Amino acid sequence: MVFLNGKFMPVEEARVPVLDRGFIFGDGVYELVPVYSRVPFRMDEHLARLERSLAAVRIRNPYSRAEWRDILLNVIGKQPFEDQGVYFQVTRGVAKRDHAFPQDAAPTVFVMSNPLVSPPKELVERGASAVTAVDDRWLNCDIKSISLIGNCLLRQASAEAGAAETILFRDGRLTEASASNVFVVKGGVILTPAKSKLILPGITYDVVVELAQTAGMALEFRALTEAEVRAADEIWVTSSSKEVLAIVTLDGKPVGDGKPGAAFRRMHGLYQDFKQKVMRAGKEKRAA
Numbered sequence: 001m002v003f004l005n006g007k008f009m010p011v012e013e014a015r016v017p018v019l020d021r022g023f024i025f026g027d028g029v030y031e032l033v034p035v036y037s038r039v040p041f042r043m044d045e046h047l048a049r050l051e052r053s054l055a056a057v058r059i060r061n062p063y064s065r066a067e068w069r070d071i072l073l074n075v076i077g078k079q080p081f082e083d084q085g086v087y088f089q090v091t092r093g094v095a096k097r098d099h100a101f102p103q104d105a106a107p108t109v110f111v112m113s114n115p116l117v118s119p120p121k122e123l124v125e126r127g128a129s130a131v132t133a134v135d136d137r138w139l140n141c142d143i144k145s146i147s148l149i150g151n152c153l154l155r156q157a158s159a160e161a162g163a164a165e166t167i168l169f170r171d172g173r174l175t176e177a178s179a180s181n182v183f184v185v186k187g188g189v190i191l192t193p194a195k196s197k198l199i200l201p202g203i204t205y206d207v208v209v210e211l212a213q214t215a216g217m218a219l220e221f222r223a224l225t226e227a228e229v230r231a232a233d234e235i236w237v238t239s240s241s242k243e244v245l246a247i248v249t250l251d252g253k254p255v256g257d258g259k260p261g262a263a264f265r266r267m268h269g270l271y272q273d274f275k276q277k278v279m280r281a282g283k284e285k286r287a288a
């Protein structure tokens with residue numbers, strides 16, 4: 001079952017008018033929340049980012065935080081599977097085609113949930129490959145916009161190369177990847193670009209930063225040149241679906257010794273432990 005503008009229905013029955021500005025202009029924003037054993041992971045942080053994206057593009061938020069929580073929990077409850085990826089988007093609504101905002105359109109709200117496919121154990125242990133590209137997207141990459149043609153073109157480059165991600169450089173500096181944030185490790189220090197308008201403020205990025213800081217792992221936020229990334233001991237990508245994943249070849253060349261590194265293995269363990277803790281707490285709350 002999906003949720004569309006206040007109603008639950010089978011996905012085959014969900015219809016949006018062709019004049020929806022999401023369809024015509026890609027005029028909308030979205031989120032994806034991972035759900036483990038029916039417990040949403042960092043739901044409030046995703047909702048806070050949705051609120052920021054909506055405000056940034058001046059789309060009226062049709063629901064309060066509590067109403068959003070209710071809708072998402074309802075959608076989660078209606079699925080037959082335990083681990084889910086809840087996707088939700090809000091567009092500016094249906095209006096006669098005109099670039100300028102309509103006066104009276106009601107936002108379109110769509111929520112669906114699909115089975116969550118976390119990286120298989122063997123990919124985590126072996127590591128993934130990535131290619132690089134120039135980050136030629138717009139300058140508001142902090143907004144989680146549904147206008148993803150730039151990201152799709154960049155991701156397609158790695159898909160065609162048989163790689164898992166495309167790591168991006170703007171003016172010779174690392175930004176992020178086509179659908180994830182990027183961390184590197186050099187000399188035992190975890191390095192990542194600070195948040196800015198050039199990257200999406202990842203919820204997983206925040207979790208990884210918190211886990212590193214709590215564990216006392218050295219971590220610095222700073223600009224990273226393309227040469228530094230290529231010479232890194234380790235490269236990781238992070239996202240709600242990839243969690244934290246080691247990149248072991250970049251443009252066909254090995255990263256470090258070509259295997260997931262010690263810092264990655266530690267962080268991956270911390271991340272899995274943290275997930276389990278959140279899941280247990282969520283189940284206990286539900287049972288109480």
Ligand SMILES: Cc1ncc(COP(=O)(O)O)c(C=O)c1O
Pocket residue numbers: 151176177178179180181199200201202203204205238239240241
């Ligand atoms: C461009 C981009 N950067 C980073 C991320 C990671 O964000 P999160 O950790 O919140 O999933 C995503 C996730 O879809 C993304 O599309």
